[in-house]
Amino acid sequence: MTFQLPDGIAVLERTPAAFRALLGGLPDQWIDGNEGPNTFSPFDNLGHLIHGERTDWIPRARIILAQAASRRFEPYDRFAQVREGQGKRLADLLDEFAVLRARNLVTLRSWNLSDRELALEGEHPEFGPVTLRQLLATWVAHDLGHVAQTSRVMAKQYRDAVGPWRAYLPVLDR
């Protein structure tokens, strides 16, 4: 698929509800289990998405749209949620993510982006020039990657419990 704004927004607007449906009200051991040291639990995945709403997607899109002399993005802190999530409950994070995402989609829609604007470039600190279109496609794929990661991490909590079926469940060994 090429990136088309309405298709991308269709996914972005569903992600908070998908996390709520998957995780809301679950026993803590599902929410806090991870894949080992320095890996994300479902709670961490959600915190990471919240951090992205605040610091990554829309702020980077603004840098691109401004087309100022410097279009270099701030590096993204992949472990900010460890700090920011402390003392919060899952229900808080679900609400916070839903509010921030809804607000960011209001902003995105208000821009009425043209093909010309989607082709504008910013400067990624590692990759160099990237387009607004690529940034927005990444926002979508990043959401879906964290839905996949969250459900994979949960599945792995039963890696031993499934006994011999582990051979038929590749998700348990990814």
Place this chain on the structure above:
Amino acid sequence: MTFQLPDGIAVLERTPAAFRALLGGLPDQWIDGNEGPNTFSPFDNLGHLIHGERTDWIPRARIILAQAASRRFEPYDRFAQVREGQGKRLADLLDEFAVLRARNLVTLRSWNLSDRELALEGEHPEFGPVTLRQLLATWVAHDLGHVAQTSRVMAKQYRDAVGPWRAYLPVLDR
């Protein structure tokens, strides 16, 4: 985690709503995209879960609980949904899955399974002896694996659209 019935049910009862939140009302290209020949689209994933509700989990649990002379399971048809899904719409599958799952959880809860019953064995056509506890843990992990697969398949539709960010999105190359 060891398998505990209430924890397992907590996941099983959320899966239909998770699929609905993730897929309900999305443009067709998200629903029908796959990872290449003989791989599952999001539509196929849902059809596969429906087939499991009809033929796999509860029927196999019944075979175990009956403890008859033959406790051998029927082999599972991993591609039945290709046949059964023809002519159906996504909205039909979302409803069908929700109804079948709810019905199966009524059955599961009605059994009030004891530890002794969870330790009873059936015969898997390939693995040999497996316990009811392992079967139920597999039901849960299988659900989560298909949530992960569905979102991974969707993410991959933007493998090219994300440009250089592909290097940071391992989900696109799994």
